[in-house]
Amino acid sequence: MGVVYILWLRELKKYLRSRVQIVASLGAPLMYLGVLGFGLGPVFRRAGEGSYLQFMAPGVIGMTVLFTAMFSGIAMLWDRQFGFLKETLVAPVPRLQIMIGRTLGGATVAVLQGLLIFAATLVAGFRPVSLLAIPAAFLVIALIAIVFAALATAIGSTLKEMQGFQMVMNFFVMPLWFLSGALYPLQGLPPALAVLTRVDPLTYGVDGVRGIMLGASHFGIAVDVGVLLAVGVLFVAAGAWRFSKIEV
Amino acid sequence: MRGLLSDDNRIIRVQHLLRTFGTVTAVNDVTFDVRRGETFAFLGPNGAGKTTTIKMLTTVLRPTRGTLELDGLDPVTQSTEVRKRLGVVFQDPSLDSELTAWENVDLHGVLYHVPRRVRRERGEALLRLFELWDRRNDLVKTFSGGMRRRLEIARGLLHTPKVLFLDEPTLGLDPQSRNQMWTIVKNLNATEGVTVFLTTHYMDEADRVADRIAVIDHGRIVATGSSAELKQQTGADSLEAAFLKLTGTTIRDEAFSATDQMRQFARFVRR
Numbered sequence: 422m423g424v425v426y427i428l429w430l431r432e433l434k435k436y437l438r439s440r441v442q443i444v445a446s447l448g449a450p451l452m453y454l455g456v457l458g459f460g461l462g463p464v465f466r467r468a469g470e471g472s473y474l475q476f477m478a479p480g481v482i483g484m485t486v487l488f489t490a491m492f493s494g495i496a497m498l499w500d501r502q503f504g505f506l507k508e509t510l511v512a513p514v515p516r517l518q519i520m521i522g523r524t525l526g527g528a529t530v531a532v533l534q535g536l537l538i539f540a541a542t543l544v545a546g547f548r549p550v551s552l553l554a555i556p557a558a559f560l561v562i563a564l565i566a567i568v569f570a571a572l573a574t575a576i577g578s579t580l581k582e583m584q585g586f587q588m589v590m591n592f593f594v595m596p597l598w599f600l601s602g603a604l605y606p607l608q609g610l611p612p613a614l615a616v617l618t619r620v621d622p623l624t625y626g627v628d629g630v631r632g633i634m635l636g637a638s639h640f641g642i643a644v645d646v647g648v649l650l651a652v653g654v655l656f657v658a659a660g661a662w663r664f665s666k667i668e669v
Numbered sequence: 670m671r672g673l674l675s676d677d678n679r680i681i682r683v684q685h686l687l688r689t690f691g692t693v694t695a696v697n698d699v700t701f702d703v704r705r706g707e708t709f710a711f712l713g714p715n716g717a718g719k720t721t722t723i724k725m726l727t728t729v730l731r732p733t734r735g736t737l738e739l740d741g742l743d744p745v746t747q748s749t750e751v752r753k754r755l756g757v758v759f760q761d762p763s764l765d766s767e768l769t770a771w772e773n774v775d776l777h778g779v780l781y782h783v784p785r786r787v788r789r790e791r792g793e794a795l796l797r798l799f800e801l802w803d804r805r806n807d808l809v810k811t812f813s814g815g816m817r818r819r820l821e822i823a824r825g826l827l828h829t830p831k832v833l834f835l836d837e838p839t840l841g842l843d844p845q846s847r848n849q850m851w852t853i854v855k856n857l858n859a860t861e862g863v864t865v866f867l868t869t870h871y872m873d874e875a876d877r878v879a880d881r882i883a884v885i886d887h888g889r890i891v892a893t894g895s896s897a898e899l900k901q902q903t904g905a906d907s908l909e910a911a912f913l914k915l916t917g918t919t920i921r922d923e924a925f926s927a928t929d930q931m932r933q934f935a936r937f938v939r940r
Contacts, residue, residue, distance in 0.1 A: 427779040435767050504763035511729060512780035513752035669729045 424514045425522040432493070432526025436533065443534070446492070450485045450538050454478070454545055457604065470606065478547035479558075479630040480603025482535050486565050487601075487623055489534040491594050493527025494573030495586050502583070507669050520574060520664040524657070527570035528563065535562045549634040558633040561642075564649040565626035571653065574660035578667050596621075603627045607639045622652045680705045680832060680864050681726065686735035688721055695721040697888035699735070703832075703881075708858055708865040710879035712872075714916050718888040719868045720760060723836050726866075727757050740831055753781065756825030756863075760836040762817055764824075766810035770801055773809060774824050781828035788827070795823040798853060815846035822850070826857065833857075835867040839874060847871070851878050872909040882908075886916040 436443070458474045458481075465473035500506040509519050536559070549555055576589055600614075601623035610618065618624045629645030632638025638645065681703035688696040696718040703709045713719050724730035725737060728748040737744050744751045764773050774796065778788035796802040799819040809817060818838055825833060835854070839847040855878055858865050869875055875882055876896045884892045884899070892899055892915050896908050905911035 423779050423782075427776050431765070431768065431772075431776060434772070438767065500765075503766065504759065504761045505765045507759060507761075508763040508765075508777070509780060511727060511752060511755075511757060512777075513749045513782070514780055669724075 424518045428522025429526040436530040450481045454481045474546055478542040479634055480627050482539050483603050483627040484598050485538040486531045486535045487569050489531035490566050490569035491573045493570050494577035497577030498583055510669050516665050517661055520661050524570045524574045528566035531566035532563050550636045554633050558630050561629040568622055568653045568656055571656035571660040575663040578663035597623050601627050625649055678705050680740055682738040684736045686732055688733045694888055699890050701883050706862045707880040708878050710875040710882045711868045713885035717885045754831040756830035756833040758821045758825050758835045758838050764809050769806050769808055770820050771805040777824045778827050783828050799823040815842050832864045837868050876908040884915050891915050
């Protein structure tokens, strides 16, 4: 337990110390929220769908959590480059504990970033259906964070170089975000896109948050949570397996 | 006296150790012992097999063939137990530069199951010894190369290891830092009885601190003995001259990078 805790704490400390990074990583979601949220608002309303800001705010929270959690994979490449990973891997502790500590740390940081952007959506005018919906929604957000932090661990353990992660970001993380239905409703999509959105775990995350915060979900909250749990177990197992294979 | 040492006095036993990477043999039938409490220098040109041997002794890499014993334990099958007995300072730095000196030390203590009270007391003692106590709350990224090295060694000693591995610890340090570092390490060697296993390219260092020296070249041990014995054996008047006689004067960087490429290729193929 001590090992998991100290590695989790390390991620948290590093996060709280990197003020510049906190602000910088909020830039993109804030831009989406501001530009798309207000820019597409009139069109969305005219289409009879109500407030676009209400609709997309959960998506922007999901985006923040996705990107922050995936970033913990880069942090691992960083640790490999600068040697700290080796210090943990030669310690007399099971690798699983190290992996879990790191992954939970990355997930916690992602949830904290999600909280910050949630506060920003409130300022922008987003209103959840009730106050009680907020902690419930954050349980789903925590699940999203764990799913993608574990995925990041699996990817970070497999990649050897920084450049590789750039590719993952462009060809993997961006599609995950665009296919998640964070920006558009899932009803009436062309069949191909409908299939793709359904294989994206983030879709269920965003739908779950939307279901709790707005009281309207596409799949139903039980399905959303069920899928996230299943994918979470799968990704944590994959992350643990890949992490156990790292050669120092 | 030395001829009478029993097996129990050997903390490291290496017999017919062999490690290949694809078609490249990095360590070729290496046999040597390290005695409990001594300072043992493992010398050789770049690419001779020093780091590969250290990696196998420190449980990071599996031998292809041969037997290894560390404090009576097998690094392959009893890696966790072996790791508890080792303090390792790798060739490349392994500190977290975004944490403070103290946080690095404390984290290490948790990873090695050192009780909180011991972490605090021994951590303070070691940081004072290595003259880092005043900077304990500063982020490591603000430290100079010498300070980082000292911190790594202090950290490696926190869990009171039986063997301290130092893989080129003084690389890139100024003479003052090198001198100070070895003075402290030799003191700990004497007071705590920790066995020191070091590699270095500075022959004057090996001459000064090592009780015994093994010279490795092209993956094979070419000589073992005290500095005086090696000089006598080669008829050289300095350890550096003896080293050059034993390993030749050809530059090894070319061979090293070629070997390295082969290793990477081998890793790539096995994937």
